[in-house]
Amino acid sequence: MKGTIYIGEVLHEVLPPxxxxxxxxxxxxxxxxxxxxxxxxxxxxxxxxxxxxxSVVYNNNGELTISTVTVIDPMAQTSRLTELQSQLDDLNKIISARITGDTSTLTINNKTLVKEDLNTLTSLRNGITKQVNDLKKKLNKTSSNTFFKSTIHCR
Structure with a gap:
């Protein structure tokens, strides 16, 4: 049996007599x-x-084989992904506003960003971007290619 099962999947296992x-x-x-x-x-x-x-326990005529499986709710992960992408969009708006001199505020994870400098904001954005990329990799089971690349240039 495979190690990860998504809720809603139908599996077929061949069992001996x-x-x-x-x-x-x-x-x-x-x-x-x-x-x-x-x-x-x-x-x-x-x-x-x-x-x-x-745990998955196979008993074949008294011979036990034990393995583990992770059951994942794919809807819960997509909800988290939507939340993270929304935070990333809001943070990008604040960074753009700070570059133009605006003093807007934003609250993310119970932290209000009032007078944070650009380094702090970009560091926070990089952390959220990493979480989005990790979650998308987990959902799509793809290689280590990043989905979003966060780069900002200030002059």
Whole structure:
């Protein structure tokens, strides 16, 4: 079984005869299935699962194989991505305003940016940009190419 499962995925596992698969943790069992005499392809629907870390226990005639799986809610990650992109847009507006001499304020993560210098603002923007890039990589499972590149030139 793969290490990351997104809620809503349907998995197909081939189980040999006289085996059991159980997915869960100490408080919650997500899926369990027993085979009898024939090899079966089991359909595992993750639609109603909760996000978290779980163990996958295969018991094949008394031989245990244990692995872990991470269940991820893709909607929660896209909500965080939207929030970060909104913060990045607001921060870019403040940086542009500061360059032209405006003294606008902005509150991000309970921190009000009133008279922050450009170095502080660009440092904050670089941190948010890194979070956006990391989250997009996680969502898209792509290589290490960056999605946004943050560069500012002041003269």
């Amino acid at each position: 006289n085996s059991t698969i159980k997915i869960g943790n100490s408080t919650d069992t997500l899926f369990t299935h027993n085979t009898q005499h024939d090899t079966e392809t089991v359909t595992i629907d993750s639609t109603d699962w909760n996000p978290g870390y779980y």
